[in-house]
Amino acid sequence: MIPIAKPLLGEEEAKAASEAILSGWVTQGPRVKQFEEDFAAYTGAGFACATSSCTTALHLALKGLGVGSGDEVITVSHSFIATVNAVRYCGAVPVFVDVDDRTFNMDPALIEAAITPKTKAILCVHQIGMPCDVEAIVAIARNHGLKVVEDAACCAGSEIRINGKWEKIGRAHGDAACFSFHPRKVITTGDGGMVTCNDPELDGKLKLLRQHSMSVPDTVRHNAKEIIFEEYPAMGYNYRMTDIQAGIGIEQLKRLDGLVAERRKLAALYSGLLADLPVVAPHQPAWASSNWQSYQVLCPGLPQKAIMQAMQDNGVATRRGIMNAHRERAYSENEPCVLPGQGLPVSEMIQDTGIILPLFPGMSEEQVHTVVDELKKAIASVK
Numbered sequence: 480m481i482p483i484a485k486p487l488l489g490e491e492e493a494k495a496a497s498e499a500i501l502s503g504w505v506t507q508g509p510r511v512k513q514f515e516e517d518f519a520a521y522t523g524a525g526f527a528c529a530t531s532s533c534t535t536a537l538h539l540a541l542k543g544l545g546v547g548s549g550d551e552v553i554t555v556s557h558s559f560i561a562t563v564n565a566v567r568y569c570g571a572v573p574v575f576v577d578v579d580d581r582t583f584n585m586d587p588a589l590i591e592a593a594i595t596p597k598t599k600a601i602l603c604v605h606q607i608g609m610p611c612d613v614e615a616i617v618a619i620a621r622n623h624g625l626k627v628v629e630d631a632a633c634c635a636g637s638e639i640r641i642n643g644k645w646e647k648i649g650r651a652h653g654d655a656a657c658f659s660f661h662p663r664k665v666i667t668t669g670d671g672g673m674v675t676c677n678d679p680e681l682d683g684k685l686k687l688l689r690q691h692s693m694s695v696p697d698t699v700r701h702n703a704k705e706i707i708f709e710e711y712p713a714m715g716y717n718y719r720m721t722d723i724q725a726g727i728g729i730e731q732l733k734r735l736d737g738l739v740a741e742r743r744k745l746a747a748l749y750s751g752l753l754a755d756l757p758v759v760a761p762h763q764p765a766w767a768s769s770n771w772q773s774y775q776v777l778c779p780g781l782p783q784k785a786i787m788q789a790m791q792d793n794g795v796a797t798r799r800g801i802m803n804a805h806r807e808r809a810y811s812e813n814e815p816c817v818l819p820g821q822g823l824p825v826s827e828m829i830q831d832t833g834i835i836l837p838l839f840p841g842m843s844e845e846q847v848h849t850v851v852d853e854l855k856k857a858i859a860s861v862k
């Protein structure tokens with residue numbers, strides 16, 4: 480079976496985890512601090528705050544930027560549902576805009592029409608590794624006094640060209656960018672997340688909130704000669720990353736550029752081989768460079784599930800593409816959200832026609848050929 484994804488974890492990560500365990504300090508401590516510094520340096524951000532996941536990173540970032548009850552946040556329904564959940568955790572209302580049919584990302588041309596006096600922020604997503612047009616999105620936000628949070632869950636190592644210079648996603652181009660280290664991502668810590676930003680005040684707020692709003696962290700009290708009593712000036716959360724995860728993360732980050740280079744090669748091979756098939760290969764704008772966290776094709780007019788089943792039966796795992804929160808009962812029946820009058824036709828078309836193909840470190844060129852051959856056969860068999 481050719482799997483859909485596979486994390487690359489080796490002896491280095493096992494040794495780092497073991498060292499963290501044997502050090503006696505296993506949750507947020509020196510390794511978390513090191514991982515934060517390394518990640519900030521890698522992305523070019525001023526600050527990084529490690530969290531337990533990207534979902535908690537998104538909640539912290541929105542909260543830290545002042546999003547609260549009754550506010551509106553412009554975002555996409557076409558994302559993993561955690562994007563929208565984070566808005567609801569703040570008591571805010573998600574206002575959906577449609578996505579571009581080629582990049583699968585928020586269409587900046589649709590944002591202005593969604594802005595109301597209640598709009599507080601824009602939560603854009605760099606979907607499956609492909610940078611969204613964050614430069615255009617930030618320009619609109621600044622015109623209207625809105626905050627921008629980037630959901631960069633899948634985007635470690637992706638780049639965007641701004642003023643002729645390539646910059647890493649997470650620099651951060653908005654007010655904060657949030658990453659995931661779930662095993663389906665390009666680098667993993669098992670679970671885990673990170674918020675990057677350039678505002679020391681925001682970073683301080685995030686670091687307070689993620690550890691119960693504890694005024695003096697346990698690491699500081701542990702190393703102090705005098706007795707210090709901490710305070711809790713606000714209600715906080717336990718969104719900590721452990722030092723065991725951070726130890727793994729430090730090693731994963733060293734591999735990131737190599738992993739992205741390998742994924743880019745495999746994606747280019749796919750794109751060439753798919754040219755003869757009746758599918759739409761992903762589009763990369765000239766100003767974007769994806770890490771190819773996922774490689775999704777669209778199969779318009781073809782039976783998505785039957786193609787996936789035929790490939791599965793012949794030893795190739797696939798996944799359907801990104802779903803839409805507004806079609807899930809969590810939002811269609813229970814939680815408030817706002818859809819544009821014309822609905823979200825592009826978001827729905829992508830969900831209904833998208834198929835994610837296998838792409839993982841160590842995948843051979845032969846395996847890419849096999850996947851494309853099986854896709855071709857599957858299409859022929861269901862026509």
Ligand SMILES: Cc1ncc(COP(=O)(O)O)c(C=O)c1O
Pocket residue numbers: 532533534535558559561562604606630632633658659660661671672
């Ligand atoms: C776009 C997006 N946002 C948020 C998340 C949530 O990440 P985590 O599982 O680290 O909470 C994911 C995970 O797949 C995602 O793809």
